Amino acid sequence: MRTRTLIGSLSAVLLAGAAFLAWDHTDEAHAQDKPQNTPAHVAAALSASHSGNGNGNGDAAQDAVRRGLYLARAGDCIACHTAEGGKPFAGGLPLQTPFGKIVASNITPDRQTGIGTWTDAEFIRAVKEGRGKHGEFLYPAMPYTAYAKVSDQDLRDIKAYLDTVPAVNNKVEANQLPFPFNIRMLMFGWNLLFFDNTPFRNDDRQSVEWNRGAYLVEGLGHCASCHTAKNFLGGDKAALQGGALQGWYAPEITGNAYTGLGKWSTDEIVEYLHTGGNNRSVASGPMAEAVTNSLQHMSPADLRAVAVYLKSLPGSDRKAPAALAASDATMTLGHALFMANCAACHRSSGQGVTGMVSSLADSAGARAPDPANMLRTILIGSRGAVTQSNPTGAAMPNFSWKLSDGDIAAISTYVRNSWGNAAPAVSADDVKKARGSLGAQMAIGVAQSQ
Secondary structure: OOOOOOOHHHOOOOOOOOOOOOOOOOOHHHHHHOOOOOOHHHHHHHHHHHOOOOOOHHHHHHHHHHHHHHHHHHOOHHHHOEOOOOOOOOEOOEEEEOOEEEEOOOOOOOOOOOOOOOOHHHHHHHHHHOEOOOOOEOOOOOOHHHHOOOOHHHHHHHHHHHOOOOOOOOOOOOEEOOOOOOOOOHHHHHHHHHOOOOOOOOOOOOOHHHHHHHHHHHOOOOOHHHHEOEOOOOOEOOOOOEEEEOOEEEOOOOOOOOOOOOOOOHHHHHHHHHHOEOOOOEOEHHHHHHHHHOHHHOOHHHHHHHHHHHHHOOOOOOOOOOOOOOOOHHHHHHHHHHHHHOHHHHOOOOOOEOOOEOOOOOOOOOOOOOOHHHHHHHHHOEEEOOOOOOOOOOEEOOOOOOOOHHHHHHHHHHHOOOOOOOOOOOOHHHHHHHHHHHOOOOOOOOOOOO
């Protein structure tokens, strides 16, 4: 139920990011923290249910729908289950996987093509166990591997909300994988290898806030779907320590100070997830979509719990190498090119502009083991998250038309080794490969490096 990325070898992982849930379903303090921008169809359903039958059932139904809306936003269900230009939750979005295409299903309450005839038990089994209405195996494009941690009550609330969205008759052929991957029974073996259906359990050694964050991250937030590298069969490797994903690099989000969140304060993480930017970074690409669709709607208490949990994780053992000397020829060229092309926005100090232009100084993102995000942004540009608190969503233009492969390599190497950063150099060949894979324009009138 989340953004347009892939989970494992056969799935669409949902973007980065993290939070969800109403920990205590009657927690009025958290309810007060939540944005109150209720969609029209939900408002209508709440109004209809308010009349009840005189025994309090109307109020209970309202509460379930409100919680379900919050949880569905936290899970970013709308991102995968809404096609470009399509009706909300009506499915039809193609999800490209390493083995072919899966199309997101219709989860509106339409009785012919949606989930209008599904019981709560059938819905819970699909979301938590990866088994469809008739017992068929689902693919982890719907990340049941994470949702197994989610409580049944939370899923009943999501179902209560989905029952209020406008029904759309839209028949979707979800499984469009080629042979033999279209054989759903293959998932039986995959599940034996990689599906841990152990329910979430509190760690009594940790605080209530920490446990809440763990529940959010490991469950409906399913952060590991993007931020964990996969093995050749699609199983998780080192949890939340980063991994390549559809031309992006989902960064490490543990407490590692070099490539993770170790130098970020809890408040900085909360601000980033809620607004899409802070003094260190601005969300772009899949993460910007996650912030726009999902994370901005999370309560500050939930986001803080996520931040506390993530910062507590020791993470990888990556450490900074020696930075390239400023006198290095590539660094000298990179500095000159940066000042001519980048300093106007990112400033000569690399500090950027809070909430609008990412800081490049002492940046875990800039020194990521894979420079894919930096190269992608330079070659095809990017746009920041659009949120209620930051409606402009500042954009960076592409420089593929202007800079050669060698130029971009020099700028990238300079950034990765300046202002407190230290990371391996980027080569012109790295840029050439990225330019080709992205279909980026060749530099005009500039000889490319061979």
